[in-house]
């Protein structure tokens with residue numbers, strides 16, 4: 001019996017795939033089809049696949065051409081499969097010509113001519129593109145714009161920023177450039193908002209009421225109540241409202257959360273996260289007005305692992321800040337301690353102070369160590385008393401997580417599946433902590449002059 005094997009993603013199964021499968025089958029007596037898992041595809045740069053792995057496997061099965069369907073999960077699996085199943089022929093479309101010649105050592109390699117005029121990418125882009133508007137001109141928005149170019153199905157149509165005359169050249173090509181927010185909203189289906197946190201609530205509310213989807217840099221509002229209200233409007237209007245916290249979408253971070261929840265380090269007793277960056281901030285300069293302060297710029301990312309591992313129901317917290325001036329809206333440094341039933345957590349954030357930006361999760365059997373800068377890492381370690389038991393984990397990180405954040409936003413808009421990386425509860429608690437900072441609840445000042453301490 002001649003055994004043939006072929007691999008593919010098979011997204012939105014089309015006649016090109018079916019012709020390939022039929023010809024592959026005709027090469028022998030038994031056909032094995034390897035369907036590529038989402039994670040493996042992500043690693044090789046295929047990110048916005050429309051169908052889930054299950055749907056794609058089912059679609060291949062439904063053709064009735066394959067004798068056996070397997071899942072391709074890791075680099076190098078092809079060699080393992082060829083040996084394991086005693087495969088005689090490996091085949092794939094001619095778009096891969098030469099790429100798999102190394103398999104000749106194990107079996108015969110056949111490249112079949114690719115069917116012209118059809119592809120999953122064409123089918124994907126036939127789905128109407130989402131017209132996206134950007135709010136504010138800043139470093140993160142420029143990164144977001146760049147990442148949009150890697151994602152199918154999104155079309156950036158314009159930008160709104162108060163200082164149009166100083167617009168960064170990266171945005172010059174956009175069709176619409178305006179300082180009128182309403183005009184931008186009118187001309188798009190969805191918005192990416194990265195304006196000042198104090199502007200988020202009004203801007204999001206307006207956009208949602210116009211039936212537009214919103215992804216907004218966290219915090220999405222300045223109080224838990226406002227945050228709740230926005231999610232309610234989004235639900236009523238059937239619009240997507242999502243926090244943009246890129247770390248929440250970084251593969252290493254999401255894997256770390258899952259691994260820790262599986263109990264690999266035992267019961268978690270402490271989560272300690274530090275994020276500092278002095279880039280783009282000069283304390284001597286007086287025009288830091290439109291600059292995000294430490295708690296807004298870094299607070300959401302630092303709170304994320306705390307809330308995702310220990311929940312949002314802490315018993316108490318203490319906020320300690322070093323403020324830049326008498327009005328006290330700009331914190332150069334902030335440290336927050338959270339007290340939970342059976343655990344503690346702390347976060348340190350700073351734009352006017354420097355520290356090691358690491359994440360450490362303490363467990364009763366071992367600990368997780370994520371080196372700086374942990375919020376955009378591709379690597380972490382699980383460590384134990386006996387270092388021989390230590391494990392290292394590596395993952396591919398594309399676009400600091402922003403690329404996957406955009407894919408997730410699009411999936412949410414199309415009502416398919418989403419990763420749901422930041423829950424409403426987490427989003428709301430982030431807003432609450434930040435509002436407590438401004439209201440000086442549970443607050444100490446480090447300047448030695450003020451002492452605020454009120455009940456939570």
Ligand code: C2G
Nearest residue numbers: 007008009010011016017020092093094114115118
């Ligand atoms: N194909 C084809 N004609 C088309 C489109 C695709 O013959 N018009 C073939 C491809 O060459 C491939 C198979 O159909 O052999 C599946 O295509 P994809 O789902 O696009 O998978 P691909 O990314 O090519 O994965 O590691 C190699 C792979 O797993 C192949």
